[in-house]
Amino acid sequence: MVVQIALVYLLASNIKQLEQCYNGEARAADYLGENVKFLAQLISCAGAQAMYQVSREPKYELSFRNKVQAATIQSDILRAKAKPFLGERKESKELEDLFLSLKQASERGSQAAQSQDQIDQAVAFMELRGILNRVNGVTGEMMSRLTDARRNIALSKLETQGRIYAIIYATIAANVIILILFILRFDRTTSERFAHLTENVMSLGANQPLKHRIEGQDDIVELDSVIHRVSNVLRDSRLKEQAIVEQAVDVICALDEKGKFQQVNPAAQRLWKFESDEILGKNLTSLVAPDEKERVQRTISQVVSSEGITTFETNVVTRDNQYVEMQWNTFFSQEMKQIFCVAHDVTERKKLERMKAQLVEMITHDLRSPMSALQITLNILSSGSIGEMPEGAQQRLKRAELSLSQMVDLLDDFLELEKIDSSAYVLDKNETSAREVVDLSCSLIGELATKKNIVIETDSNEFSCVVDKARLVRVMTNLLSNAIKFSPENSTIRLVAAKRDSSAVFEVIDEGPGIEKEEQANLFQRFAQTQTGKKQSKGGVGLGLSVCKAIVQAHGGSIWVESEPGKGSKFVVSVPCAG
Structure with missing residues (x-):
């Protein structure tokens, strides 16, 4: 910055000096021009004087007098123009005296011309000519000096212009050098910061701690932040993810395409x-039970070739030869x-499922069968046979017959739900008449x-639909039984069956x-009962509608x-006609 200020100062000084040179040259040129006019007027005066002396005609006298007066005026102008060049020097004093003598001689010449005295006129003309010659000589010397001064001014102007160009070039060079130094420093600093960034x-991409913290207040610092x-x-x-994975109860692992453990x-x-x-590095098949190895390997191949989540179960053999059932x-x-895997220990759940299956089998054979026999016996006794x-x-x-019937219905609902929950539940669908479903349901519930x-x-x-007839009749009898339970005596229940679009629709309408x-939202959930049902205590535990x-x-x-x-209420059942 200091260098630039100094260069600007030098440039301003030289420009001012150049301006002075131009002004001096302009004044010299103006003075030369006025001097040329003055010399021309002197020559005219000499010519007019010669013509008058020869002819003595008044017109030449008048012309001479006018020329002398004009030369006098021009001398005043020339004297004023010469002051900036000569100032208080000796030449200025001499020129001033010379112009004054010229003026006085011109006045005496005019007086002699008016007096008609030839001796006075001759003396005045001789004096005037002498002064004019001296003026001419001095003016010539002034012109010579002005010519030298103009030459010097021209040289000074050229020197000043040269210095100005040198200063300009030096300024450009200095700025270029400063710019290069700044760029080199900026490049080095910026490159280092970009390298750190x-x-x-x-x-960050390699999951490693960051090594650098960039300081400053620019965009790079903001990006680094x-x-x-x-x-x-x-x-x-x-850290949270690692804690969750490490503390997880389930096995979380990653396998390669062949089933080898990569992470666990x-x-x-x-x-x-x-x-x-x-x-790590072992194949999953090396950990499962021997009879499952081929199935597990096929499953791994299916997982690799399929999309989405695949679920399967295996028995893993532990180090102490115990079996752990994994989903x-x-x-x-x-x-x-x-292959990303989450393996859940289902050993206890499987034990409960097996216990549940045993319980269902016990209910089916050890409880349901005796109750059915007891129900038959009570029917025989009540019939009077x-x-x-x-x-x-x-x-x-x-x-007793009513209580036993409720118990049998409860067992039937429980067994039906158990079948539905198991993978063994299969519908026996056949083409069935809707009227037949309606008539059979009414006959089964008619006595109640x-x-x-x-x-x-x-x-x-009259239309047909492909359904499991026995189970659809069970649905309708359950709905009719509920309608009878909650309807007042001497009321009417309507059972409607109709085909709408491609569906078979059954409606049970009561006046309860x-x-x-x-x-209504939770009505079909297991063990759900309405407040009205609980108050009336009509029996049941809330399994019928869920079935x-x-x-x-x-x-x-x-x-x-x-x-x-x-x-009242209307229960609507809609099933596809085509099954």
């Missing part, structure tokens, strides 16, 4: 008793060429309706108390209720 980005913030967030996320969390050691180093949820990443029973005994038999003096009206079109809106829903959904259909409190 690049290393930070590479460390963003990278550090992202690194901190990723570090915290990785500590849960594998807790469940399988193997160290992580012992598992695997796997996903293959095409980008990383790895083996003799009339006393009235009190008849009432007891009816209550008669006891409450309830009329069941039917409205069925209706169902609150908020209770209906499960059977209808197994057909690919849907079931819902339309009801308002005090206006």
Whole structure:
């Protein structure tokens, strides 16, 4: 900056000096021009004087007098123009005296001409000529000096211009040098900062701590701050993720395309008793039961070739030769060429499932069969086939028969739900007449309706649908049974069957108390009962409607209720006609 200020100062000084040269040259040129006019007038005066002396004519006298007067005026102008050049020097004094003598001689010459005295005129003319000659000589010397001065001014101007160009070139050179030095310094500093920024980005991508912290207040620093913030967030996320994986109860691992372990969390050691180093590099098939190796290898191949999550189960043989039943949820990443797995220990769940199956088998054979036999016996006793029973005994038999029937229905619902939950549940679908379903359902439930003096009206079109007839009839009898339970005596229940589009629709409409809106959403859940049902204590534990829903959904259909409190209820079943 100091160098630039000095160069600017020098440049300004030389420009001012150059301006002075131009002004001096202009004044010299102006003076030369006036001097040329003065010399021309002197020559005219001499000519007019000669003509007058020869001819003595008045006109030449008048001309001479005018020329002398003009020369006098011009001398005043020339004297004023000469002052800037001569100032107070001796030449200025001499020129001033000479011009004054010229003026006085001109006045005496004019007086002599007017007096007509030839002697005075001759003396005046001789004096005037002498002065004019001296003026001419002095003016010539002034012109010579002015010519030298103009030459000197021209040289000074050239020198000044040269210095100005030199200063300009020096300024340009200095700025270029400063710019180069700045660029070199900026390049070195910026390159170093970009190198640090690049290393930070590479460390971030490699999951490593950042090595550099860039200082400053520019965009690079802002970008570096963003990278550090992202690194901190990723570090915290990785720590949380690592903690979750390491503390997870399930085995979390990664396999290659052939099924070899690439990564595994500590849960594998807790469940399988193997160290992580012992598992890494091994194939999954080396850990499963011998009879499952081929199936597991096929499953791994299927996982690699398929999309989405694949679930399968295996028995893993632990270090102490114990079997651990594992459920695997796997996903293959095409980008990383790895199978990511979450294996859950289902050993206890499988034990519970086996116990449940044993319980169902016990209920089916050891409880359901005796109850069915007891129900038959009670039916025989109440029918009077083996003799009339006393009235009190008849009432007891009816209550026992009702209680037993409820118990059998409860067991049937429980067994039906168990079948639906198991993978062995299969519908026996056949082409069935809708009218036949309606008639059979009404015949099975007719005696219960008669006891409450309830009329069941039917409205069925003649059409067929592919359904499991026995299970669809079970749905309709459950719905009719509920309608009878909650309908008042001497009321009417309507059973409607119609074909709508490609679906078979069955409707059970009663005149019961209706169902609150908020209770309808959970009505088909297991063990769900309405507040009205609980108050009336009509029996049951809330499995009937959940059985209906499960059977209808197994057909690919849907079931819902339309009801308002005090206006009865309508249960609607819709199943595809084509099955």
